[in-house]
Amino acid sequence: MKVEMRIDGEAAVADVDRPGESLLSTLRDRLGLYGTKNACEQGECGSCTVLLDGDPVCSCLVATAQCEGREVKTVVGAVPRPVRDAFIACGAVQCGFCTPGLLVSVADLLAREGDPRDPVIREALAGNLCRCTGYEKIIDAVHAAAEAMADEAHRAPARSRAAGSTEETP
Amino acid sequence: MTAPAAAPPFHRPGDLGEALRLLAAHPEAVPVAGGTDLMVAVNYRLTRPAAMLDLTRIGELRAWSDAGDAIRIGSGVPYTRIVAELATVLPGLAAAARTVGSPQIRNRGTLGGNLATASPAGDGHPPLLATGADIEIASTRGTRTVPVAAFFTGPKRSVLQPGELITSVIVPKAAGPQQFLKVGTRNAMVIAVCSLAVALDLETRRLGTGIGSAGPTPLTAPEADLIELPWTRPGLFNDALAEEFGRRVAAAARPIDDVRGTAAYRRHALAVCAARALRRVWTAAHGTESTR
Numbered sequence: 001m002k003v004e005m006r007i008d009g010e011a012a013v014a015d016v017d018r019p020g021e022s023l024l025s026t027l028r029d030r031l032g033l034y035g036t037k038n039a040c041e042q043g044e045c046g047s048c049t050v051l052l053d054g055d056p057v058c059s060c061l062v063a064t065a066q067c068e069g070r071e072v073k074t075v076v077g078a079v080p081r082p083v084r085d086a087f088i089a090c091g092a093v094q095c096g097f098c099t100p101g102l103l104v105s106v107a108d109l110l111a112r113e114g115d116p117r118d119p120v121i122r123e124a125l126a127g128n129l130c131r132c133t134g135y136e137k138i139i140d141a142v143h144a145a146a147e148a149m150a151d152e153a154h155r156a157p158a159r160s161r162a163a164g165s166t167e168e169t170p
Numbered sequence: 171m172t173a174p175a176a177a178p179p180f181h182r183p184g185d186l187g188e189a190l191r192l193l194a195a196h197p198e199a200v201p202v203a204g205g206t207d208l209m210v211a212v213n214y215r216l217t218r219p220a221a222m223l224d225l226t227r228i229g230e231l232r233a234w235s236d237a238g239d240a241i242r243i244g245s246g247v248p249y250t251r252i253v254a255e256l257a258t259v260l261p262g263l264a265a266a267a268r269t270v271g272s273p274q275i276r277n278r279g280t281l282g283g284n285l286a287t288a289s290p291a292g293d294g295h296p297p298l299l300a301t302g303a304d305i306e307i308a309s310t311r312g313t314r315t316v317p318v319a320a321f322f323t324g325p326k327r328s329v330l331q332p333g334e335l336i337t338s339v340i341v342p343k344a345a346g347p348q349q350f351l352k353v354g355t356r357n358a359m360v361i362a363v364c365s366l367a368v369a370l371d372l373e374t375r376r377l378g379t380g381i382g383s384a385g386p387t388p389l390t391a392p393e394a395d396l397i398e399l400p401w402t403r404p405g406l407f408n409d410a411l412a413e414e415f416g417r418r419v420a421a422a423a424r425p426i427d428d429v430r431g432t433a434a435y436r437r438h439a440l441a442v443c444a445a446r447a448l449r450r451v452w453t454a455a456h457g458t459e460s461t462r
């Protein structure tokens with residue numbers, strides 16, 4: 001049976017042959033989209049986190065057939081540049097297996113809260129396990145990303161004003 | 171067109187009537203809401219549904235409404251929305267919903283799935299028991315309402331029959347302070363070692379209790395609920411009273427030893443939680459008087 005959805009902004013069709021096929025398995029095994037990682041297939045680790053119609057979910061627990069007409073965003077399409085940069089700059093990536101899921105969860109958090117405090121960050125990332133970093137550097141990275149995104153937002157209006165004025169000047 | 175044998179293995183009803191008709195016509199179809207219980211079993215090959223029936227497109231199941239003295243919560247409203255939208259009117263249930271899994275699990279998991287799974291450890295159950303909620307169940311044969319205390323029949327068993335769907339949970343609005351306490355090894359992502367909900371009703375002067383993960387089903391504690399509270403002189407509330415309540419709650423539990431904890435530990439923890447919960451609701455209702 002064919003399931004049509006949007007993945008990272010593009011139309012996608014998956015021909016699913018059993019009703020219980022998970023979105024994770026469709027992304028990786030059927031569509032060759034390997035950004036989303038598979039570690040536990042039981043909702044415990046968060047490495048398979050994607051945005052489904054904007055909400056972070058474990059793609060291993062979503063049946064692909066439930067996604068007909070829905071919008072899926074993976075680490076490829078969900079994560080603003082400053083979040084990725086901050087993870088690298090802060091040493092929040094070691095083996096990297098948890099990283100795609102964490103990036104999606106952080107992107108969602110920062111879209112809702114511009115400058116989250118530590119307890120809010122810990123709560124938002126409670127469903128993403130990392131066995132390498134000890135989490136401290138991940139939390140540093142969230143703060144760094146929040147700061148970078150706030151700076152960007154500050155500069156953006158200034159840039160657009162500048163652009164406007166050059167247009168007006170003949 | 172094609173022969174009836176080619177019926178799609180995945181049904182996506184858009185409304186409740188269609189869902190019930192499909193379920194009656196395809197009894198092999200397993201309903202799926204958030205998938206946070208079912209898909210784990212599917213991924214681990216513990217079950218291999220020949221067909222599934224998606225409940226996430228049914229608007230009636232994904233909405234809640236104000237029914238006067240109660241809130242009628244569609245069985246498919248995810249925990250995240252219960253926390254965000256119902257914390258003021260249903261504080262006990264919202265507190266329990268907040269402890270479920272992780273943000274990813276709360277974004278998908280539903281009360282309907284929690285009830286249908288009927289795990290003794292389900293976090294939704296104690297607050298529903300403490301407040302005396304009703305479960306609304308529908309099939310093509312009609313609709314019935316079951317008090318939550320009569321819903322569970324054994325470990326992972328309930329009164330739900332083939333062809334039936336849980337449509338909503340009717341939870342009385344809080345008429346006083348409520349508490350939910352859950353014992354586990356960390357704050358996030360734990361199945362309760364034991365859990366406890368208490369609801370104090372200031373209008374009817376009644377106490378309600380729900381116990382989780384300490385028996386073959388979630389339990390009530392009728393003897394504990396009947397403890398005499400100093401309603402006319404709230405300041406007379408004291409630790410001895412709170413501890414007696416704790417003892418009665420522990421006595422109502424029917425715990426076993428398992429990987430998460432021993433029966434003795436569960437009873438002990440429940441007694442501590444119950445005394446604490448009662449102190450908290452009483453103090454919240456009557457201010458600092460109770461600390462005298």
Ligand SMILES: Cc1cc2nc3c(=O)[nH]c(=O)nc-3n(C[C@H](O)[C@H](O)[C@H](O)COP(=O)(O)OP(=O)(O)OC[C@H]3O[C@@H](n4cnc5c(N)ncnc54)[C@H](O)[C@@H]3O)c2cc1C
Pocket residue numbers: 042043044200201202203204205206207208209210225245246269270271272275278279280281282283284285286287291292293294334335336337359360361362
């Ligand atoms: C990592 C993880 C952590 C978890 N943590 C907790 C926790 O802390 N506390 C807790 O209580 N639970 C927890 N759970 C279990 C689960 O999230 C809950 O039980 C949840 O409420 C299930 O709801 P669902 O919509 O996902 O159910 P689904 O998986 O969609 O369905 C579960 C079962 O119920 C049936 N069903 C679903 N909806 C209906 C309906 N409306 N009518 C009839 N039958 C129906 C399905 O056919 C299926 O058999 C956790 C699960 C995971 C994977």
Ligand code: FES
Pocket residue numbers: 037038039040041042043044045046047048049058059060061
């Ligand atoms: S693979 Fe989905 S949560 Fe671990």
Ligand code: FES
Pocket residue numbers: 092093094095096097098099129130131132133
């Ligand atoms: S970097 Fe290895 S699991 Fe997180």
